[in-house]
Amino acid sequence: MPYNPIAPSQDERSNIYFIQWFGLAASIGMLIDYFAILPTGFNQILYTMTSAILLVTLFSKRFDEHFYTLRDEACRWATGFIALCMIVASIFKIADLSEHLGFWSVTGELNLSDKDSFLFILPPQLMMILACIIFFATIQIKSLRA
Amino acid sequence: MKNNLKVLRAMRDWSQAELAGHLDVSRQAINAIETGKYDPSLPLAFKIARLFEQNIEDIFDDEFAGATNEQK
Numbered sequence: 780m781p782y783n784p785i786a787p788s789q790d791e792r793s794n795i796y797f798i799q800w801f802g803l804a805a806s807i808g809m810l811i812d813y814f815a816i817l818p819t820g821f822n823q824i825l826y827t828m829t830s831a832i833l834l835v836t837l838f839s840k841r842f843d844e845h846f847y848t849l850r851d852e853a854c855r856w857a858t859g860f861i862a863l864c865m866i867v868a869s870i871f872k873i874a875d876l877s878e879h880l881g882f883w884s885v886t887g888e889l890n891l892s893d894k895d896s897f898l899f900i901l902p903p904q905l906m907m908i909l910a911c912i913i914f915f916a917t918i919q920i921k922s923l924r925a
Numbered sequence: 926m927k928n929n930l931k932v933l934r935a936m937r938d939w940s941q942a943e944l945a946g947h948l949d950v951s952r953q954a955i956n957a958i959e960t961g962k963y964d965p966s967l968p969l970a971f972k973i974a975r976l977f978e979q980n981i982e983d984i985f986d987d988e989f990a991g992a993t994n995e996q997k
Binding site: 786789792793795796842843844845846848922924 | 942946949951952953954966
């Protein structure tokens, strides 16, 4: 095998599994911060930490194939959660649209530009935090089951 | 997929970390393969076979081999 000067070390490959615990802890911290105000500066650390770990996990190519399998599974669950939220939101949107059409059939006036009518089942920030938790939790669950 | 990687590793008196070092994977990957929770890719399976100087089918148990033969 040709010598690769920037090949990841054994520790580097194993550390990424350990780092995921920090990602999970930080994303749970973000959830706590969402409901209870944490001291100033603390939430910035949590958000920075979670995003940094996510970016390294998603885009670095210095891990092994087993970790990539776990990462793919985590992506599947996190994206699936977002899709589920979007499906629920779209159902509300259809219900909302039918209300507009009912109003139109009675009054003859159609007003579809009302942005407030779009109902999210979850606020976007909470949805983002929950997707992060699902991502890191899936990696840990799959990793611990192995 | 069942395999005898643990036996082969024990015969050489290697730890999971040592075997992982030889195969350029993480210790967690070796653990997952040994417990049958993760099936290695074909390149990694060849690498394992080369390292232990055995055929792939001698290390990994092809659970579908019987079914394929029955179909024939």
